[in-house]
Amino acid sequence: MTDRAPVLILGGTTEGYALAEALAAHPRWRPVSSLAGRTGRPRPPAGEMRVGGFGGAEGLARYLADSGITAVIDATHPFAARMGWNAAEGCAAAGVPLLRLERPAWRPVPGDRWVGVTNWDGAVAELRDMDARRVLLALGRQDLAPFAALPGTWFLIRSVEAPDPMPPFAAAEVLLARGPFTLEGETALLRERGIDAIVCKNSGGTATDAKLTAARALGVRVVMRDRPPRPAGVPVVATVAEALAWLENVTGSAPQMRW
Structure with missing residues (x-):
């Protein structure tokens, strides 16, 4: 053998x-x-x-x-x-x-409204500057705490597992879900929740990129953390x-x- x-x-x-x-x-x-x-x-x-x-x-x-x-x-x-x-x-x-x-990393194309950041404090600052009110946090349960510093913003937290402990958000909803996600589903999610900004990591791949296509079509801003x-x-x-x-x-x- x-x-x-x-x-x-x-x-x-x-x-x-x-x-x-x-x-x-x-x-x-x-x-x-x-x-x-x-x-x-x-x-x-x-x-x-x-x-x-x-x-x-x-x-x-x-x-x-x-x-x-x-x-x-x-x-x-x-x-x-x-x-x-x-x-x-x-x-x-x-x-x-x-x-x-x-x-490969995701790359912006015409119509995207992306801003790149190198850390989550930078992402919080960008959300504050753009006066984002309803934000999809698509970044996993371990990186949420910095965003609780924005008391005037409502967050939709999408994660595979529930945050434990849950940071002290003033207003938030947890959505447990695992990709891949469809363009139709992501478009409906952004519309139904009234999302005006997305925060995510530049993970690349096709399992979770539908949110970026949906954001482009709807004019939703994206705060994208660069790869380390x-x-x-x-x-x-x-x-x-x-x-x-x-x-x-x-x-x-x-x-x-x-x-």
Whole structure:
């Protein structure tokens, strides 16, 4: 039988799940997906799964050595910046090749009313300057607190899981929902709730971009948080096919056969 080489996927994203499926069906590699564990019941990926942190870059380096990991593919969320830095440091220390699999960022097109910010305090300032009254917060439950500083604004908080604890908003509604979202649904949501501004992260991808198309059509303003910086020198690809080609290149010949 074939002894397949273990590949660590830092996952939790659509790309990470797709990559795990591709590797699970591949004769050369065995996927081991690591999930952060921020959701209570994560969907199991194809292949092996571990949940939780490594203990920083040093802990990751030890794990890579102890587990005989052949390569690491960082397919974490574009805003999981800390893991990206730990991956770069840990892989360098262990001598294990590292790739970043990341969906392309969204780009504004004619008709968009976007303003970019680098942090949530900047987003709060933009909402205050534009006198936004009814705002869709499409950014997850862990980044809500800064927006409670706007007592004159009503917020629609869309999240996969309920905020716990809930920040002290003067007026807010929680909408539990998971993408992908349709253009028809997003258009209806913005109209029915009277949304005049959206706050979101530049996550990219197609699962949640319908809100941007709907906002463009309705003239709704968008406060978009820019992606955080990531380590220089780490190769980046946008597709699973490109990730597989990279693996072929960095792992060289096929693993030996054991009987």
